[in-house]
């Protein structure tokens with residue numbers, strides 16, 4: 454596993470397992486198999502309603518080896534609610550601390566929620582705090598008021614919507630960009646894209662592995678989701694090769710500059 458350094462010196466695995474849409478026993482199995490196959494970062498959220506299943510899986514492993522991310526969702530939209538939601542996540546995850554806690558999306562109460570997060574951070578219940586789905590303007594506004602610069606901004610990012618400009622701004626202020634839906638959730642014929650396929654053949658890899666490597670090599674953390682054991686193994690098998698500058702440039706031509714999900718303009 455490779456790691457990126459966050460602005461408080463905590464190291465975050467550059468690749469982890471996304472758990473959106475995984476529930477119950479299936480979620481527990483996937484998280485267990487992921488950890489057994491070398492994953493260290495597990496990405497969950499209150500909104501996914503699977504923190505308890507993630508907790509049931511991670512309690513069988515050495516907590517110190519793992520990096521657990523979760524996210525505060527809209528019910529936590531006040532300082533007090535965020536405070537109690539942090540406790541709920543700790544309970545669900547059955548852990549003393551969360552490695553990274555994010556605000557799931559921009560809310561008008563984000564700064565109030567962040568205040569509760571900063572307090573939990575100060576007393577060691579959270580090792581790093583950050584945000585998700587903040588575009589350039591929302592991010593710049595947030596950091597002008599928030600006191601602790603978010604360690605991470607988790608946003609839509611894949612070969613069709615690379616968000617290079619946003620990454621540059623985040624980097625200049627000390628925030629790591631993390632890619633959600635690094636496979637664009639399969640949209641736009643992602644896995645049969647001819648540019649990715651052609652490069653994949655050259656390295657004896659799959660299109661998915663090339664797409665992940667492209668983001669990792671660009672300094673972006675990735676959290677692909679799969680429910681299949683073989684794909685768990687495939688998706689983490691990206692650390693034994695490097696893309697050339699020429700390949701990186703070819704993949705960059707796939708960037709349309711447009712979101713495939715259209716959540717936050």
Ligand SMILES: NC(=O)c1ccc[n+]([C@@H]2O[C@H](COP(=O)([O-])OP(=O)(O)OC[C@H]3O[C@@H](n4cnc5c(N)ncnc54)[C@H](OP(=O)(O)O)[C@@H]3O)[C@@H](O)[C@H]2O)c1
Pocket residue numbers: 470471472473474496497557585586607608632633634635636637638639644661676677678679680681684687688
């Ligand atoms: N912060 C946010 O607002 C936000 C938003 C969206 C997502 N996320 C996070 O980001 C994670 C990843 O995003 P995502 O789940 O939307 O999509 P994704 O990781 O881009 O793609 C997942 C899809 O690709 C398939 N897949 C996975 N590996 C594959 C492979 N090697 N070959 C072919 N197909 C493969 C999966 O199917 P199978 O399961 O059948 O393999 C699933 O349908 C989420 O799980 C969640 O943790 C966060």
